[in-house]
Amino acid sequence: MKKLMISVVAAALVLTMAGCGSKDSGGTKVKFATDAAYAPMEYMDKDKVAGFDIDFLAEVMKEAGLAYSVTNTGWDTMLTSVQQGKEYQAGISSVSITDERKQTYDYTAPYFESTNMILVKEGSPIKSALDLKDKKVAVQISTTADTLMTKIMGGDNKSLKRMDNNTLALMELESNGVDAVVADIAIIREYVKNNPNKKFVSIADAKNFESEYYGILLPKGSDLKAKLDPAIKKVIENGKYATVYKKWFGQEPDTKKLLDQK
Template sequence: MSQLSSRITRYAAVVSLASLASLALAACGSSSDKGAATAPSGGPELVSANTLTVCTHLSYKPFEFKDSSGNVIGFDMDLAQATAKQLGLPKVTIVDIDFASQTSGAVFAAKKCDMAMGAVTINDKRKQAVDFSTPYFSATQALLTKKSSGVTDLASLKGKKIGVQTDTTGQEYAQKNKDANGYETVVFDDLPTQITGVQSGRVDAIINDNGPLLDFTKDNPDFAVVKEFDTGEQYGFLFQKDNANAAKIKDAFNAALKKSIEDGSYKESYKKWFGSEPAVMPSVS
């Protein structure tokens, strides 16, 4: 959500249950057995029986996005599938929901999902609302613009507009450097509308995680990532805070991550989605 990405946008307080009724949900996959469903072999209770239900905010290519058949795929999805396997579950069900309701913990309070993903940057503010997995990805922020724009860095945006994704690390970084560089920020709800904003000329450049923006340039040669900003970001999967049952699911994710690093499947997935081997491997014990 940092993440094409450092996606980085994402309420500081847990949303009330009353407001949760208005959340719009779109699920890929389904199960009618809601509630105290249990994973095989006495595992944790699940939102739905026989599936690991995962919240995310689509689309954030190459971390999570739909293919031509409507299936959710991507780097994060590979790790979600590995976690389901670790729990002995046959499938993953995706719930597409806004980013802020994940980082606030609202989706867990409402029992919408067992865990959440989306290139979410681990930070102290979010730790107040949710628990994070072991960090699984290191990222930087990136500046994307048309090659013909003349924009090369934040200073060259003076008097111009930069698009940011709400509640993300990119938004925070752009706001922090706004006065020094004299640009205007324009807020978008998600990465696709942010990219549309720079394509249409509504904004002169956008800032977001380097992964999805670099991926975008592969198929859009008129655009380029002209600058990256080392913000020391690491991504994690999200879980309900201070909950023993959720801790079991988190442990399964961490175990699946460790196994994928040891057996080489992490590198294979990384190369598949990003085109190269990771410069920095996650540190797991």
């Protein structure tokens, strides 16, 4: 559910290695880029990238028999670099599979179901996405949340505050600068879990916020897809995916629904 449009501004590189496959990969290391600012999916834990995506990737690369590294490049640099396919051959960073992106990139098979969610303060009259039309709402700029709320509120609506990241959007809600935040379900749930005393309420709206699916981002024509797709399927089917999912989210994933996606 991250940014839909590629900015030409590159973020500073912060290098960190996430691990390597245990099997021989013929001496070739696949270099992944990520934007480690999206806990619990990917974030910096001291000098290492951690999160659901990183643990999932470790299982996939082990299954595929490929050595790899993960570098925290920032969002814009990841998109640009993966498109070029030279310095980085893939990107994993909660990247939603969209028709727009498919014109520029290839994707692996889907590996995560997501949707947007509303966060409000306790006692708020807001119950659904349509209730946000005349409210002040914060979103991360150029995300699917931004796209959805632009459709509901209008592109020129000054009450729709487009922030550089979700942290700033959440801070805006805390300081009463907005009535609600719309963001990825994993982000909202993690925030509520980590701030039990702040009296926030999360609201799901399946009618107005449809499911989206994350995939590993690849350059057009990449031969990695043929190697990663079977490994992703195997990890989902053999229970390792569920183990990683439960570690980060405390519940069983709907693997059947995930495997049914094309």
